Amino acid sequence: xxxxxxxxIVAEREISTKLRDKTFLASTAFMLVxxxxxxxVPALVGSGDKTEVAVVGSPGAAVVDRADQLxxxxxxxxxxxxxxxxxxxxxxxxxxxxxxxQDGYEVVGDASVDTPTLESLREALTLQRLExxxxxxxxxxxxxxxxxxxxxxxxxxxxxxEGAVWALTFGFAMVxxxxxxxxxxxxxxSVVQExxxxxxxxxxxxxxxxxLLAGKVVGNTIMGLGQVLLLTFTALVGLRLTGRGDxxxxxxxxxxxxxxxxxxxxxxxxxxxxxxxxxxxxxEDLQQTTLPAQALLFIPFFAxxxxxxxxxxxASFVPIASTIAMPVRMISGDVPVWEAVAAAGLVxxxxxxxxxxxxxxxxxSLLQTQRTVTYRELLRxx
Amino acid sequence: xxxxxxxxxxxxxxxxxxxxxxxxRPGRITGFVGANGAGKTTTMRxxxxxxxxxxxxxxxxxxxxxxxxxxxxxxxxEERGLYPKMKVRDQLxxxxxxxxxxxxxxxxxxxxxxxxxxxxxxxxxxxxxxSLGNQQRVQIAAALMHEPVALVLDEPFSGLDPHAVDxxxxxxxxxxxxxxxxxxxxxxxxxxxxxxxxxVILSRGRLVAAGPVExxxxxxxxxxxxxxxxxADAAWLRDLPELVVTDVDGPRALVELAGTESPSxxxxxxxxxxxxxxxxxxxxSLSEIFKEVTR
Numbered sequence: 001x002x003x004x005x006x007x008x009i010v011a012e013r014e015i016s017t018k019l020r021d022k023t024f025l026a027s028t029a030f031m032l033v034x035x036x037x038x039x040x041v042p043a044l045v046g047s048g049d050k051t052e053v054a055v056v057g058s059p060g061a062a063v064v065d066r067a068d069q070l071x072x073x074x075x076x077x078x079x080x081x082x083x084x085x086x087x088x089x090x091x092x093x094x095x096x097x098x099x100x101x102q103d104g105y106e107v108v109g110d111a112s113v114d115t116p117t118l119e120s121l122r123e124a125l126t127l128q129r130l131e132x133x134x135x136x137x138x139x140x141x142x143x144x145x146x147x148x149x150x151x152x153x154x155x156x157x158x159x160x161x162e163g164a165v166w167a168l169t170f171g172f173a174m175v176x177x178x179x180x181x182x183x184x185x186x187x188x189x190s191v192v193q194e195x196x197x198x199x200x201x202x203x204x205x206x207x208x209x210x211x212l213l214a215g216k217v218v219g220n221t222i223m224g225l226g227q228v229l230l231l232t233f234t235a236l237v238g239l240r241l242t243g244r245g246d247x248x249x250x251x252x253x254x255x256x257x258x259x260x261x262x263x264x265x266x267x268x269x270x271x272x273x274x275x276x277x278x279x280x281x282x283x284e285d286l287q288q289t290t291l292p293a294q295a296l297l298f299i300p301f302f303a304x305x306x307x308x309x310x311x312x313x314x315a316s317f318v319p320i321a322s323t324i325a326m327p328v329r330m331i332s333g334d335v336p337v338w339e340a341v342a343a344a345g346l347v348x349x350x351x352x353x354x355x356x357x358x359x360x361x362x363x364x365s366l367l368q369t370q371r372t373v374t375y376r377e378l379l380r381x382x
Numbered sequence: 383x384x385x386x387x388x389x390x391x392x393x394x395x396x397x398x399x400x401x402x403x404x405x406x407r408p409g410r411i412t413g414f415v416g417a418n419g420a421g422k423t424t425t426m427r428x429x430x431x432x433x434x435x436x437x438x439x440x441x442x443x444x445x446x447x448x449x450x451x452x453x454x455x456x457x458x459x460e461e462r463g464l465y466p467k468m469k470v471r472d473q474l475x476x477x478x479x480x481x482x483x484x485x486x487x488x489x490x491x492x493x494x495x496x497x498x499x500x501x502x503x504x505x506x507x508x509x510x511x512x513s514l515g516n517q518q519r520v521q522i523a524a525a526l527m528h529e530p531v532a533l534v535l536d537e538p539f540s541g542l543d544p545h546a547v548d549x550x551x552x553x554x555x556x557x558x559x560x561x562x563x564x565x566x567x568x569x570x571x572x573x574x575x576x577x578x579x580x581x582v583i584l585s586r587g588r589l590v591a592a593g594p595v596e597x598x599x600x601x602x603x604x605x606x607x608x609x610x611x612x613x614a615d616a617a618w619l620r621d622l623p624e625l626v627v628t629d630v631d632g633p634r635a636l637v638e639l640a641g642t643e644s645p646s647x648x649x650x651x652x653x654x655x656x657x658x659x660x661x662x663x664x665x666x667s668l669s670e671i672f673k674e675v676t677r
Contacts, residue, residue: 009480017467193465198459198463199464199465201427201432201463202458202525205430205431205452205453205455205459206457206477206481207453207480
């Protein structure tokens with residue numbers, strides 16, 4: 001038999017075992033629900049009705065209409081008098097009431113008044129009063145406002161609003177972190193399980209240990225990537241369905257790069273996870289032996305989330321950290337393609353190196369079923 | 383033929399195998415015997431390539447064993463191991479495929495073996511739901527999946543009741559063709575005695591005896607057990623010429639022929655003087671041989 005087939009059979013087993021694992025299926029379903037909910041809930045809430053403002057007579061209604069034109073999302077509801085208005089507010093029939101007061105108007109709310117509503121009503125009222133007062137003074141509003149124009153000019157306009165960039169950064173970081181940790185643990189556990197159930201000796205007698213490692217890495221990478229693609233695809237479809245096509249157009253490119261970096265970063269770490277499994281003798285040992293792999297994920301995760309632009313720029317070239325940092329840079333601004341390619345190349349080199357190192361450590365530690373091997377022993381080549 | 387030649391292996395300062403050579407002949411079951419820590423498992427692991435020797439070689443038909451050939455060996459390690467949460471059939475198919483079987487062929491072979499083992503109905507059950515005895519059967523089926531060219535079984539019968547041992551032995555006899563050398567280790571000497579054609583005995587990492595069981599049993603001088611009737615005292619046997627009496631206990635005696643006399647003349651001389659209840663060649667038991675060579 002050609003040796004290339006062995007790793008494929010191992011990978012197939014890893015995948016089919018995972019696909020029958022109820023815990024895995026449940027957690028995937030849960031994440032899908034989360035993604036769908038995070039798309040659907042704001043869309044449902046956001047498209048809600050305008051804030052209803054009870055008014056008495058047409059001057060009040062005019063102010064509310066003006067506020068609505070200014071983007072305040074308010075609409076007037078006529079009521080008979082101030083008392084009726086207050087009753088409606090108390091009963092929740094309307095959100096607030098706009099009533100004439102001593103020197104202008106008052107906004108009446110039940111327990112509190114929503115700040116944007118208050119601001120938009122204030123702005124509308126101010127403008128309206130200015131207009132009236134200007135007319136009385138014999139000038140127009142434009143004349144009054146002359147020289148008071150404030151406009152905005154961006155030297156390096158961001159393609160997306162800051163909030164969206166942050167949300168996506170967080171999203172990419174979380175997806176990579178969670179997927180890499182969970183599939184890394186799965187990989188380490190499947191190695192330990194084979195050691196613990198002693199099956200590893202039969203496997204090692206049947207196929208080269210390297211083929212076993214390769215099969216595990218490939219199988220779990222495919223599963224991890226599959227899960228990420230499923231979630232990403234759901235999110236992208238969600239953006240489209242909720243009318244955020246603008247974000248979709250900006251995100252599609254970085255998302256594709258993210259998938260590429262994900263595979264490279266994941267494979268680079270997979271070897272580390274496998275070795276973490278092979279030095280352990282029992283599942284309980286994994287907490288300790290997986291620390292290096294966890295640190296390799298943990299540090300870049302926080303560096304990207306909390307670091308300055310400069311830190312992120314550096315991180316975007318550091319293998320594994322680049323999985324998060326590079327796509328994030330691409331979302332928040334233009335990144336020359338060569339930089340992305342160079343970063344990808346760096347991960348590739350490091351991944352290859354780590355896998356080769358992992359394979360030799362794995363071969364050395366795998367058959368030590370009696371005790372936990374320390375990393376120091378392994379690296380010394382005992 | 384499988385041959386190990388001058389295997390040496392040490393862990394740290396302790397030498398677990400010291401210049402061990404023996405052969406496992408095709409079509410014969412070779413028992414591998416030794417106290418705990420004698421080096422049996424280490425030898426078997428080296429044969430399977432799971433462990434590397436410090437020096438020495440494993441040969442197949444006169445040339446060093448290649449990894450390709452090694453993969454056609456069947457192996458059952460002392461530390462049993464299968465996937466606890468995998469279905470019995472899937473498990474066997476997986477191992478068949480690892481050894482180079484196609485999907486269909488592996489499924490067919492698994493069906494055949496499970497049927498032979500009386501586990502056909504359990505094929506779709508998860509391994510850990512089977513009794514330990516049945517798990518052991520699945521384990522041996524896994525070793526036989528790829529119709530191995532040689533079989534190495536480390537303590538294959540430990541923990542089995544006598545019926546299970548019988549059915550496993552029967553399976554081995556049926557599934558293993560006459561060209562296949564079988565090496566199996568065991569602590570149960572009576573079992574080894576019953577099953578083995580050849581014997582290899584290790585003691586503290588050294589080979590102390592190897593060869594056909596019959597040859598090892600054979601004495602320098604043939605020995606006979608004599609039991610006189612009517613509880614007559616057998617002490618007078620000491621006075622007979624050309625006879626060495628090694629042990630007397632009431633009417634029982636163990637005697638060795640010292641001269642050229644045949645057993646029938648000896649018997650005649652005894653019968654002339656007393657009534658004999660039993661006269662039989664005394665064969666050394668395996669445990670005697672074992673105790674003697676590992677002393």
